[in-house]
Amino acid sequence: MYSSSPFGxxxxxxxxxALIILALLTANIRNCSLPSSKVRALDVFxxxxxxxxxxxxxxxxxxxIVDLLHDDAAIVRGAALxxxxxxxxxxxxxxxxxxxx
Numbered sequence: 001m002y003s004s005s006p007f008g009x010x011x012x013x014x015x016x017x018a019l020i021i022l023a024l025l026t027a028n029i030r031n032c033s034l035p036s037s038k039v040r041a042l043d044v045f046x047x048x049x050x051x052x053x054x055x056x057x058x059x060x061x062x063x064x065i066v067d068l069l070h071d072d073a074a075i076v077r078g079a080a081l082x083x084x085x086x087x088x089x090x091x092x093x094x095x096x097x098x099x100x101x
Contacts, residue, residue: 018051019060026064035073042068042076042083054091062087 015022025048029041045061052061065087068080 015051015053015056018048019056022048022052022056022060026060029064030067035071035076038068038071038073038076039079042079046083046086049087049090057087057091 025041025044029038032038032041042065045065049057049061062084065080065084068076069084071077071080
């Protein structure tokens with residue numbers, strides 16, 4: 001279910017139930033009207049991120065985060081930027097060892 005990289009990172013090899021939760025979250029995030037709901041959804045994205053494969057993060061999670069970078073509320077834009085940076089950082093951390101080894 002999980003594999004490890006040469007740098008000691010634990011990388012999920014199967015999405016499983018996390019993909020179902022991600023689908024539910026992404027289906028409902030665009031209908032959120034309150035900025036606090038959007039910030040909470042971004043927090044759930046970050047909590048769910050370790051259980052998703054890199055492909056699921058890039059294909060299904062990052063586009064919604066990028067869309068929230070254009071929100072009217074500054075707190076949502078800030079939370080989206082934080083989420084995007086943390087998600088991309090983990091993607092690069094797991095992708096670089098694949099090219100080095």
